[in-house]
Amino acid sequence: MTAPRRPIAEMPLRVRYHECDGQGIVFNAHYLAYVDMCSFEAEKALFGSHDAFLAHGADVVVAEANLKFRSPARYDDDLVVSQYLNHLGTTSLIFDFEIHRGETLIAAATIRYVFIDPATLRPQAPPEAVRKVYATLLGD
Template identity: 35%
Template structure:
């Protein structure tokens, strides 16, 4: 889809294990940070979804670790919307230290209502804004290809 953002992170001591390497589960925490920042950049913070009674529940998550990250490393997390429908969303992530790819992953989310049941996002006001951003991005991507 091409909707993406970059988030700069610095590895904190508490995120590392006894060997000084980032504990693997912290990458999933960083993925959440990346999603939140992406939506914030789109002027659609999670709080607006929640205020309307709509959530995005993680239904699948994976991460492939390529190289270790260490305490005090400066990292860049690239988060991209890979797919979006009125029922679900998929995000892709790439974590870099300078030009070196350290990890890559994806998460799949289902839109849910306040009762935790599957929801059709088209029934919520925020969908109109989200759909507009997606369509605008498709048009911009198409124009950039020539």
């Protein structure tokens, strides 16, 4: 039996009134903001801070984003965003995100990030120290 994946980060949040649309549900673009917020929590968990990550001489940019909506979130809902490493490539990595309200999965996202040189903004392989941190999350 395979052990369940452990998230890199789990970020609780409460839906704010201004995040809801005229239908009374969270406007779709806010889910990407939730995922982005969680990705910074993961950087803190792995490297200590965003600045500590940048000190390695690398940064990441979003190259692709996919969202699947399962159930609407509404004002004052308590949510938890969880982040998992799915794939580590030569110059990119893919994370899966799950957004839950209690036990209910309300949205899932898959985001592909590309490592870049912060000075040139061109794709580059991550420094070995950064690669090692992510590689340990994948295990074998």
